[in-house]
Amino acid sequence: MKRIIITIVVVIGVLALIGWVLSKNKAENEAKTAVVAQTGGAIVVNAAKVSRQPLVLDFSANGNFAANQDLLLKSEVSGRVTRILAKEGARVGKGQVLALVDPEIINLDKQAAEDALQKLKTDYERYKSSFETGGVTRAQLDDIELQLRNAEIRLQQANRRVQDANIKSPINGIINRRDIEVGAYLSQGTELFEIVDLSQLKLKITANETQVVNLKVGDKVTIVSTVFPDKEFNGTISFIAAKADNTLNYPVEITVDNSASSELKAGMYATAHFKFPQQNPTILIPRGSFVGGVNSNQVYVLEADSIAAIRKVVAGRIFGEQVEILQGLEEGETVITSGQINLVDGAKVQAQVDSAANR
Structure with a gap:
């Protein structure tokens, strides 16, 4: 308590001193002005x-292109890689098989799940008949029903693992990096491929408060890249942040169609030119x-x-x-x-x- 009181007294003293200095400076300035x-x-x-x-509201802003999608594909199953069907730089489609994992153990798990489910179905029918004649209790019947539902879930999981043994691309794009080799053993979460979709690029720039109020989603923007100084690209504003960043600027994203020529690459530097009516x-x-x-x-x-x-x-x-x-x-x-x-x-x-x- 004593320390708090001392702190309060010190703060009041400092504030009083600041006020006195400011008042003195003001008085001195007024005196000098009066003398003059x-x-x-x-x-x-x-x-x-x-x-x-x-x-003039026109302005320009610099930024870097980012891929429409940049996906790091990871393994959802465990097993040994038997085949790789996509090379680095290859263009792949959504659902295309990129690699195969040895399915032997996965298939055995599926077979075990099917056998367990079939047995529980038989047990359930027997328990159900016994319950109707008073041979088993309601609690015993409920327990076998729960085991049956769990067995169905385990079979669904086994089927999913069999499907995941064929590693497929979840998006359209280009294999930018491959992190596995034939014979490598995969665990869940192992990084497999980096897939980049360059059919559209996003130019990320920032605008201050005076500039951002004149922008709206859907506006057309002219873009010039430093690697293609004599060529203009057309972009469309696709995102305007609702909140300023730490520099009190607002992040803005401009989408550029890159599917025709694929000249632009993610990471390239560019300038967006915003034009407004006079x-x-x-x-x-x-x-x-x-x-x-x-x-x-x-x-x-x-x-x-x-x-x-x-x-x-x-x-x-x-x-x-x-x-x-x-x-x-x-x-x-x-x-x-x-x-x-x-x-x-x-x-x-x-x-x-x-x-x-x-x-």
Whole structure:
């Protein structure tokens, strides 16, 4: 308890010290500004004329192609490999047999399961007749019924193992890697083949919050690969993440049809170009114009007699170092773009106006 009280006291002390330092700095800045104003001096700042500018939403994003399906096929049965029917690089179809496992032990298990089931069926009929005449109890009949159901399940499992002895491809694709040889003994879970489906590729890119709001699933995208710089590929947005990643960007997937030529490979680098209709001109100002950051929604404007006046604005979308202004500024006004840290409302300034600062 004593340690908690000490911790609380220390935290309060630190917060009080921070508040005092900030208050002192503010007082010193106000005093300096007041001296400058009293002596007729002016604070040097940079400023820019406010104008409406064309809004370009087009952007490009880089990423890597991923296979439509990339499957690592593993063994579901135990046994020795007797034949391999597919080579690395071979194109295979769904359901095609890739390898064979020695079926002898598997078939023996199936035969044993069939024999056990047949015996239990006979026993069940005998118990059922005895129950009707009072020869066995209900509990004994229920027990033989349970054994019969379990025997049926074991036979189904044995049949499945017989089928799995013929190792088949679950998808259409290309054998990218083979991990087994004839004579190798397999256990359940042994890696057999890596099968890659390149009939479609997915280009994985990211978009920031300003970009992603203009995207929707089904949009067409132009893609250029670095290995085919003179050729364009057509893609379609197939996925847009609902949540940003750790970098505050949104993962986006673009599907590209690759079935005709199969020129593109998984892992290749590419650039997606997003094009949008021309937008109406809007007011944009440099991001650095805001007092303390965009969220403050406050800027300094230059008024008559070189006076800096603080102005409340409504910020819209952010485009890199430019911020859209929805309300609060009119075309032709002058906004202060740097030096605001030395200003207070009503301070006299000497502005260096750069007409290109907000382009």
